[in-house]
Amino acid sequence: MKRDSRKENRKVDGSSSAVDSTAQEPTAQTAFASYAAPLVNEAIAHANAVREDPSPEALHKLRVSLRRLRSLWWAFAPLLEKGENTRQRALYKYLATAAGKTRDWDIVIQLLTQDDSGVRSGMRDLAPKLEEARGNALATSRETLSNADVKHLLREALTSASKDINTTHERVPLRKFASKRVAASERSLMKRAKRARHARRSNYAAFHDVRKAGKKLRYLLEFFQPVLSGSHKRTLKRLKQVQKRFGTLNDIVASEMLLHDNAALLAGSGDSEAVLHWLHKERKRRMRSAAGLLRKL
Structure with missing residues (x-):
């Protein structure tokens, strides 16, 4: 009987906590900023790093963070005003493309210097031209990102999307x-x-x-x-x-x-x-x- 009583108490406690957890379950609207803010901060940090760090890894990290932001905005598209969401996703694509112009040269150089099919041995004349093209692309990438004022753009996008999402009446x-x-x-x-x-x-x-x-x-x-x-x-x-x-x-x-x-x-x-x-x-x-x-x- 005591064992059954303990079981019954556990059932009551369990059902009570289940009700509480359901009542406290976050909505998509309230959760948006918790997903978006860290990604925005990360993208801003990587954009700042590109100004000082010319390495392929710095540009790659920036592109990935912007792609992740674009995917998150796609995920929350049903809760966002369509035109604004389209513009913001286009912004992330534009910034990623700016970084990508240099990254593309990095990939070419990496492919050809790591190849073992015989092409690598003939890279002596071609390599300086590829490196020069990469340097020019990096200068353009940096200028584009600097002129775009990435920090301001991303902060503004986050504020605008958060406001848009939290003005909807129905909570999901x-x-x-x-x-x-x-x-x-x-x-x-x-x-x-x-x-x-x-x-x-x-x-x-x-x-x-x-x-x-x-x-x-x-x-x-x-x-x-x-x-x-x-x-x-x-x-x-x-x-x-x-x-x-x-x-x-x-x-x-x-x-x-x-x-x-x-x-x-x-x-x-x-x-x-x-x-x-x-x-x-x-x-x-x-x-x-x-x-x-x-x-x-």
Whole structure:
């Protein structure tokens, strides 16, 4: 009887705490700033670091933080005024692109200096031109980011979005909201993966869409994992695999395009044709690898 009584008391206590936790469950509106503010601070810190640190890592961190902000704004889009949300996401894309112009040269240099297929041995004449192009791009990136006043823009975007979200009358439980947005992102990924599976092998845009959709879903799972039901470790592991394989493909395609677009800069170098030929072969190989992974999604 005492044991049963203790069980009953535990049931009552448990139900009471469940009611309390439900009553105290945060809403998507109140939680927004707790997600957005740290990301904004992080992006500002990385933007400041780029002014002093010319390394590839500094630019990469800035791009990632801006991509994560763009994904978060996408997640909260149903609670934001459509036009304002579109403008703010475009802002994050613009800033990431500014940093990306230098990052693209970093990728070219890294690819060609780490290659063991014979191209690396012929880099002696080409390397100084690539480094010069990278230096010019860095100066432009820094000037663009400085003129944009990143700190002011991001703080203003956060204030505006927070105000917009918290003026809505209907409150949505965070758990329910997060589940719906993750599900929407997952459907988007599956739709793009299906399209890429049926696309021509030369249709890189379809593969690139899969990469972007996978990255967005990964960021959302990382944001909302604490409030989502069930474990998403396997999904995150698979998404990281997609991101890695499709990312290496993107590096090759972007590098090939960058060198083609700057053919005049590289004119006179006996190695440029060999480099482009190697990149073309690598693109085909990595497209096959990405296509193989697509079939497992």
